[in-house]
Amino acid sequence: MVLRDLPLSGLRALVAAARAGSLTRAAEELGVTPGAIGHQIRQLEDRLGIKLVRREGNGIVLTRAAEAALPDIDRGFDALASGMRRLRFERRAETFTISADPSFASLWLAPRLAMVRPALGRLEVRIVASVALETMAEEGVDLAISYRKGAASHIAALDLFTERVIPACAPALVEGHTGPTRAEVLDRMPLLHIDPTMGDDVYPAWRDWFIAAARQRKDIDQGPRFGLTIVAAQAAIAGMGALLASELVLRRHLDAGHLVEIGGEVPALTIKRRLVWPENGPKARRAAVFAAELAAIADIGIDSALPQ
CATH class of the missing domain: 3.40.190.290 (D-Maltodextrin-Binding Protein; domain 2)
Structure with missing residues (x-):
């Protein structure tokens, strides 16, 4: 069976139902209706030609066949999740992610980006909305433009203006x-x-x-x-x-x-607008150079720095 033929939605519904012991609780976990969970499991049963769950009281239990296959299905989803994490990591390795509030990003940062772009070398620039400074590493943010007063001890900072x-x-x-x-x-x-x-x-x-x-x-x-x-x-x-x-x-x-x-x-x-970055982050050195370039533009003047 090739990847495109895998009934992933049905398998995910089966794993959630097995873990929760209830179609209702499985639906809450996946953010769908209990009817959708039941429909996906029935489609999977029809496709495989085998019964996978049966009702017992107010809940459901797996059949012997489903119970035997569940560990392999669980490992398969774990492998998929691991693969996605690896792809995200590779993507982050090729990009320099900047977080800023949208108003500032559109009115000040975007028009000046070309002026400081060489500081990033071959990295692609990605601009996202503001994130909590404490979660920068978790969110994959390499530099944040913020005016929060405090910051964690592992955060480096430089005043912008x-x-x-x-x-x-x-x-x-x-x-x-x-x-x-x-x-x-x-x-x-x-x-x-x-x-x-x-x-x-x-x-x-x-x-x-x-x-x-x-x-x-x-x-x-x-x-x-x-x-x-x-x-x-x-x-x-x-x-x-x-x-x-x-x-x-x-x-x-x-x-x-x-x-x-x-x-x-x-x-x-x-x-006071500040440039902040994880001082131990994977692109900390690049962030420090980029921040210094932005700060230099700000020193010239908010409007005069724009190319004519």
Whole structure:
């Protein structure tokens, strides 16, 4: 029997049912319905022409034939899992994986990637969403761009730059105001929120801004919430409310006049973007070189570093 002929779904259902002693519990383990588990096992029985399970009370038991074959099937799945792990390892060996929040990756990192690409030699670049710094090695991440304050002792780090976090809204929401839009307009304006994502647990929220502005508001936690800053920015442009976000994300919209900054008299909140990597990781040396190249670009200037 060749590999393409192996009824893998039926065999997997049989192993799960044998382990759980119940179609219901097997279905929970595999994330399908009990009916699907029963159907897959019946298809396997029809294909083999032999009975594999029988009902007993509220559960199921294996027939003698299935019980005898189960150790070999188990070893087969273990071998497949081992093969997949080896393939993932080989893939990781050929790639340099960078994790960053999508907004930063699309607006800052991606346009500059070609400038620092030579530091990676023949490695292929792979960019993924933020992961917890503690799980970088497990997730196969070679370099993370994060603004978390703390990091485990086995993590090396290099500062990238500090960003201002500012409030902004669509011009239509502050029509009639002359001069800089002051903080008091936010006492009644709808507020848009950015949900913390993995690695973003220190991102300032509206509560932090109102404290910095020495102002109070009862409904400070109410309003639409967004998982991505770039999506929240589009909602702000559409006039849904004011957004507190990194100036890096908002700058192009501010320059184009799609958004206006609010409360410039209030000391700006800041976040420090950092480059972090497992110091004992398989590509630690390459990560250190790549991080230094990125930091050098940041020293030149966030905008001036871009090729013209």
